[in-house]
Amino acid sequence: MRVTSALDGLVSTLAVSLVAVALVLTLAKVWPGFPRQGVRDVVAGALLAIVAQTIRRSLRRLPKFAGALALDVYHGFSDRLTSALSFAGLPASQRTPLMDAAIDDACQRTDHLSPRKAAPFSWPRDLAAAIGLGAGVAFLALLQVRQTVPLSQVKTIQPVVLSADDIDLFREVGKKLAETDKTPEVLAALQAYNQLVEDLAQKRLDRTEAFRRMHEIEARLMEGRALDAKELEEQLKRRAAALKKSELSRPAAEALEKQDFAKAERELRELAKKLREKPDTLAKAQLERLRDAMKKAAEGQKERLAALEQRREELRQQLLMQKKEGDGGISEEERSLFQKKERELERLDRELESEQRASRKLDRLDRDLEKAAEDLMRELGLSADDLDQGAEDINRIAQEKMSDEEREELRQRLEDLREQLRQEGQGGAQRMARLRRFIRQARGEGQGKRQQSCPPDDPNCKQDEQQQDGEGDEGQQGQKGQGKGDDEGQTFTIGPGGQRILVMGRRPGQGQGQPGEGKGQGQGQGQEPGGSGQDKGGQSAGHGHDPNVAGRPTNPKMGTLDVQAAGIDTGQGASRSEVILGASDRGFKGGAYKKVYTEYRTSAEEQMHRDQIPPGANDHVRRYFDLIRPRE
Amino acid sequence: MAEGGAMTRGKADVEQFQAQIGRLREEIGKVIVGNREVVDGALTCMLAGSHALLEGVPGLGKTVLVKTMAEALALKFSRVQFTPDLMPADIIGTTVIDEDAKGGKVFEFRKGPIFANIVLADEINRATPKTQSALLEAMQEHRVTVAKTTYAIEEPFFVLATQNPLEMEGTYPLPEAQLDRFFFKLNVTFPSRDELHMILDRTTAGQDPVVEPVLSRDEVIGMQRLVREVPVARHVQDFVIRVLEATHPESKEAPELTQRFVRFGASPRGAQSVLLAAKIRALFEGRFAASIDDVRKVCFPALRHRVLLNFEGEAEGVKTDQVIEEILSKTPEAKV
Numbered sequence: 001m002r003v004t005s006a007l008d009g010l011v012s013t014l015a016v017s018l019v020a021v022a023l024v025l026t027l028a029k030v031w032p033g034f035p036r037q038g039v040r041d042v043v044a045g046a047l048l049a050i051v052a053q054t055i056r057r058s059l060r061r062l063p064k065f066a067g068a069l070a071l072d073v074y075h076g077f078s079d080r081l082t083s084a085l086s087f088a089g090l091p092a093s094q095r096t097p098l099m100d101a102a103i104d105d106a107c108q109r110t111d112h113l114s115p116r117k118a119a120p121f122s123w124p125r126d127l128a129a130a131i132g133l134g135a136g137v138a139f140l141a142l143l144q145v146r147q148t149v150p151l152s153q154v155k156t157i158q159p160v161v162l163s164a165d166d167i168d169l170f171r172e173v174g175k176k177l178a179e180t181d182k183t184p185e186v187l188a189a190l191q192a193y194n195q196l197v198e199d200l201a202q203k204r205l206d207r208t209e210a211f212r213r214m215h216e217i218e219a220r221l222m223e224g225r226a227l228d229a230k231e232l233e234e235q236l237k238r239r240a241a242a243l244k245k246s247e248l249s250r251p252a253a254e255a256l257e258k259q260d261f262a263k264a265e266r267e268l269r270e271l272a273k274k275l276r277e278k279p280d281t282l283a284k285a286q287l288e289r290l291r292d293a294m295k296k297a298a299e300g301q302k303e304r305l306a307a308l309e310q311r312r313e314e315l316r317q318q319l320l321m322q323k324k325e326g327d328g329g330i331s332e333e334e335r336s337l338f339q340k341k342e343r344e345l346e347r348l349d350r351e352l353e354s355e356q357r358a359s360r361k362l363d364r365l366d367r368d369l370e371k372a373a374e375d376l377m378r379e380l381g382l383s384a385d386d387l388d389q390g391a392e393d394i395n396r397i398a399q400e401k402m403s404d405e406e407r408e409e410l411r412q413r414l415e416d417l418r419e420q421l422r423q424e425g426q427g428g429a430q431r432m433a434r435l436r437r438f439i440r441q442a443r444g445e446g447q448g449k450r451q452q453s454c455p456p457d458d459p460n461c462k463q464d465e466q467q468q469d470g471e472g473d474e475g476q477q478g479q480k481g482q483g484k485g486d487d488e489g490q491t492f493t494i495g496p497g498g499q500r501i502l503v504m505g506r507r508p509g510q511g512q513g514q515p516g517e518g519k520g521q522g523q524g525q526g527q528e529p530g531g532s533g534q535d536k537g538g539q540s541a542g543h544g545h546d547p548n549v550a551g552r553p554t555n556p557k558m559g560t561l562d563v564q565a566a567g568i569d570t571g572q573g574a575s576r577s578e579v580i581l582g583a584s585d586r587g588f589k590g591g592a593y594k595k596v597y598t599e600y601r602t603s604a605e606e607q608m609h610r611d612q613i614p615p616g617a618n619d620h621v622r623r624y625f626d627l628i629r630p631r632e
Numbered sequence: 633m634a635e636g637g638a639m640t641r642g643k644a645d646v647e648q649f650q651a652q653i654g655r656l657r658e659e660i661g662k663v664i665v666g667n668r669e670v671v672d673g674a675l676t677c678m679l680a681g682s683h684a685l686l687e688g689v690p691g692l693g694k695t696v697l698v699k700t701m702a703e704a705l706a707l708k709f710s711r712v713q714f715t716p717d718l719m720p721a722d723i724i725g726t727t728v729i730d731e732d733a734k735g736g737k738v739f740e741f742r743k744g745p746i747f748a749n750i751v752l753a754d755e756i757n758r759a760t761p762k763t764q765s766a767l768l769e770a771m772q773e774h775r776v777t778v779a780k781t782t783y784a785i786e787e788p789f790f791v792l793a794t795q796n797p798l799e800m801e802g803t804y805p806l807p808e809a810q811l812d813r814f815f816f817k818l819n820v821t822f823p824s825r826d827e828l829h830m831i832l833d834r835t836t837a838g839q840d841p842v843v844e845p846v847l848s849r850d851e852v853i854g855m856q857r858l859v860r861e862v863p864v865a866r867h868v869q870d871f872v873i874r875v876l877e878a879t880h881p882e883s884k885e886a887p888e889l890t891q892r893f894v895r896f897g898a899s900p901r902g903a904q905s906v907l908l909a910a911k912i913r914a915l916f917e918g919r920f921a922a923s924i925d926d927v928r929k930v931c932f933p934a935l936r937h938r939v940l941l942n943f944e945g946e947a948e949g950v951k952t953d954q955v956i957e958e959i960l961s962k963t964p965e966a967k968v
Binding site: 064065069072078079080082083084086087096097098099100101102104105 | 641642643645646861862863864865866867868914917919920921922923924925926965
């Protein structure tokens with residue numbers, strides 16, 4: 001009975017444990033994040049529970065007369081044995097005659113008892129369930145569940161949106177810079193720049209990322225730009241001044257002074273050739289002067305650097321001395337002098353560092369000139385080789401300088417791009433709307449072409465138009481009425497002094513706009529005094545009609561006369577305004593427009609350079625010219 | 633030797649008991665066909681010194697059974713037909729003024745039908761509660777007090793009350809407290825076809841069966857005494873207690889049916905009835921001690937009128953026998 005009970009407990013607990021394991025396994029299969037340790041813990045817990053339950057059942061005390069009861073039940077004794085055992089447990093004095101008779105009766109029936117049959121071994125009740133569950137768990141364990149690993153959610157960005165025109169501009173810059181040979185650093189920066197522009201075009205970058213990339217490219221550009229161009233120019237001039245002292249090296253020196261590196265290289269090669277091929281034509285004095293000039297050119301910088309270093313050291317020593325003396329207390333004047341000297345020292349440090357950087361760049365040229373000077377008096381051929389080498393150095397410097405210029409241009413373009421992004425990020429929707437309108441105007445798309453200027457993918461376009469109307473009220477342009485007229489067939493061109501001139505008959509339509517539509521137009525007229533005479537709005541605009549709007553009716557009876565006149569070619573071509581107007585219609589194409597554009601842009605750059613234009617507007621001016629740039 | 637003698641005496645007593653019961657059954661069987669359980673139940677109640685409530689539709693032989701028992705036992709028998717106008721004095725008796733031998737007036741108590749060994753209270757639920765109470769007090773106390781004088785009722789005193797479950801109009805159902813005083817509630821069922829054949833054969837022939845008295849009053853009292861001596865093992869008694877507990881809906885042993893449909897469970901008097909009935913059944917079977925099987929058998933008549941259903945149980949048509957059956961099936965035998 002105990003074994004049966006223990007087995008029963010074991011199987012029951014096993015069934016329950018299997019249910020738990022099945023649940024955990026199911027969880028582990030369907031939920032990839034379920035900890036494996038959890039499965040192991042549950043299995044271990046289940047095993048422990050099974051063992052514990054089995055032991056508990058094995059050791060558990062059975063009911064006192066469980067065996068006797070089983071025998072009674074099996075043999076149909078109606079509790080005779082159990083009762084007899086119960087009575088037998090009593091003291092003899094407490095037993096009644098009937099108890100004794102019951103005991104005797106039970107004893108008489110013990111001969112044919114069959115305990116094995118009374119308490120037969122029986123398979124645990126839950127055995128079938130446990131086997132089924134075990135099979136299920138095994139199946140679950142072997143089951144391969146296809147798990148869908150959730151992809152990390154794609155981070156959505158708010159991309160920087162540049163107009164197609166701007167993107168074209170930046171692409172063109174990249175192409176233009178790529179046309180010439182580049183140092184590897186510039187080439188790498190250029191590639192990064194092109195990639196940046198493409199990413200912006202594909203709307204793959206948000207503002208943060210765009211700025212980060214620009215900063216990265218700039219850092220790369222600045223990394224390779226060790227030389228201070230101005231300092232290099234100065235040092236080349238000093239070397240040129242030294243070389244000028246010899247008539248032989250003067251042409252090269254003059255070219256060097258003018259930063260005409262190609263000519264300088266050519267002249268040096270000529271000199272080398274002369275030294276190599278026609279040494280007889282050269283006087284000794286000439287050679288002496290040439291040697292002195294080259295030597296001075298080569299060593300001049302060293303002396304200058306040494307002088308600078310010496311001056312700096314002296315100043316430093318003075319400062320140290322003053323500092324020691326001043327520990328006890330110094331006057332205000334002395335303190336001011338001390339600070340001045342400190343600043344002077346800092347300046348000298350910077351100057352020295354700059355000079356050293358430039359010197360390193362020209363170091364090879366100096367060595368070649370020095371060697372050429374040394375070899376000049378011994379072996380002219382050797383000196384010629386040294387000069388050839390110097391010419392090579394100049395060529396290299398020229399290339400590097402060119403590269404620096406391109407680098408600077410690229411950096412400037414990056415600056416433009418940054419400024420553009422900055423402007424778009426500032427000021428909100430209203431500023432963006434103004435900027436877009438500015439772009440349209442700059443591209444020659446007047447307000448009459450408002451419909452055309454809306455790109456299909458620009459959701460701000462409608463809003464933009466509303467803003468435009470609103471700003472008409474503010475009198476910025478006063479073109480509201482003109483715009484309507486334009487829509488109805490009027491075409492304007494730019495006249496002298498920026499006048500707007502109506503061009504009749506170029507487009508079908510009424511050819512006349514509404515004479516003013518309220519306040520917006522009136523104010524606009526005030527700001528554009530040279531504007532069209534058609535717009536008579538003024539302050540009283542918006543009421544009534546021009547009685548002569550249609551002019552006099554045509555008399556059909558009136559005869560007509562055909563007149564033919566040959567055109568006179570003055571050789572001057574179209575006026576600038578005509579060129580601009582025509583180019584804007586054709587997408588800013590044409591050689592004439594390019595010429596006019598260059599002229600205007602140069603003029604604008606000069607004005608900006610002279611600070612004639614408020615610095616805050618410089619970007620707008622540049623942007624304007626970028627937008628109306630000649631297209632191929 | 634003494635132990636062996638006692639054992640022999642015990643066996644002899646039981647054998648004698650069986651013989652007496654055998655004779656009694658045989659005599660009753662001359663008149664009563666079938667209904668063995670009801671006959672045994674009635675005999676059990678008598679041997680327990682208690683009373684029985686017989687419930688059954690009219691014509692099933694309830695009155696005949698009681699009369700036959702009285703004839704077979706040679707005991708004094710009386711019958712009271714309960715009606716709404718029946719008064720307690722009609723059952724207990726009344727005091728009348730009488731003349732003594734000297735010609736003086738004296739009060740004399742005239743005993744009612746209750747003063748008999750076997751009393752048939754026919755259709756007890758038709759009398760008013762006041763009259764019912766008078767009977768039930770005598771049933772419990774085995775004595776009657778009238779005008780400050782107590783009159784003992786001669787032993788054995790055995791009341792068999794009948795009630796008709798169908799005709800409820802104009803009846804006064806017995807309150808729970810009074811129902812508890814009946815040892816058994818026996819359901820008299822309709823006889824089977826064979827039994828009906830026998831009934832018809834016996835009752836429609838020329839001669840009625842004659843029942844001879846087979847047991848004297850003293851023998852009955854002796855049998856009652858022997859019943860009390862039957863031992864009960866602890867595990868059997870424990871089973872009785874657990875069954876009793878399971879009839880109470882608030883008990884943790886109570887099965888679902890009890891919890892849902894039972895209003896009140898059986899009182900300790902119910903357990904006494906069960907155990908005593910189990911002892912009698914053991915003696916009927918010729919055994920010396922009561923068994924769990926005996927308990928199982930007697931639980932139905934001993935508890936069915938003691939387990940009170942709640943409104944939901946009655947509305948659902950649940951029978952108390954169903955509740956008891958579930959209790960017995962859910963109560964484990966051995967917990968000792």
